[in-house]
Amino acid sequence: MDKLELRYGQLVQDCTLLSFEGEVLEVGLSSVTNFKVGDVIFLQQGGQRQSAPIVRKSSNSIYVLVPLTMDTFLNDRRNFPRYNVDVPAKIKVNESGMHAVYDVQMTDVSLKGFGFIVAQRFAENSTLEKIFFDFDNKTIEAKLNIINGTQVSNGMRYGTVVTFIDQDCFDLLRKFILTEQNVISKKSWFHNLVHTIFSKIDLRKYN
Secondary structure, X not given: OOEEEEEEOOEEEEEEEEEEEOOEEEEEOOOOOOOOOOOEEEEEEOOEEEEEEEEEEOOOEEEEEOOOOOOOOOHHHOEOXXXXXXXXXXXXXXXXXXXXXXXXXXXXXXXXXXXXXXXXOOOXXXXXXXXXXXXXXXXXXXXXXXXXXXXXXXXXXXXXXXXXXOHHHHHXXXXXXXXXXXXXXXXXXXXXXXXXXXXXXXXXXXX
């Protein structure tokens, strides 16, 4: 595990990088008592230094937000795991030139792909055109490729990767995943922060 230097006010101490999932970095500490959600810390490793707001705490960890736009700090440690969800969605499929829309149940999600269960098996020549679902009174949609399919008790479970998603939907998907990570807060400081971090990203890195 990577060792980091943490600065918080007058405090300077060593800490441990435990995980870096999407835009949330988890730092292990011997005590988190003096750390407050909403405050900003500074993390340093070698010549790299990054400021980051604390968005969550646990018994021996703090979780800080490091947006995708800040891609020079420990970016080689950043990964994009899939989060288990239970969310209704729809998919549009091209079956031998005929378009059909099916109801599905999303089972997992990441910035790079989705898993879902659908009642029927698709024909081998079918093309999955897109998935779409509602979040925050808006619709997220993305074009997908199927990478695997498994028979389950209530239909077929398909795993997919994103082949295209536009900027607005990508930012909504980021917010959706932060919600699944229990990071999204209704507090004003967080909403101001979220507004500033969702600046334009080169989506070619994620499509």
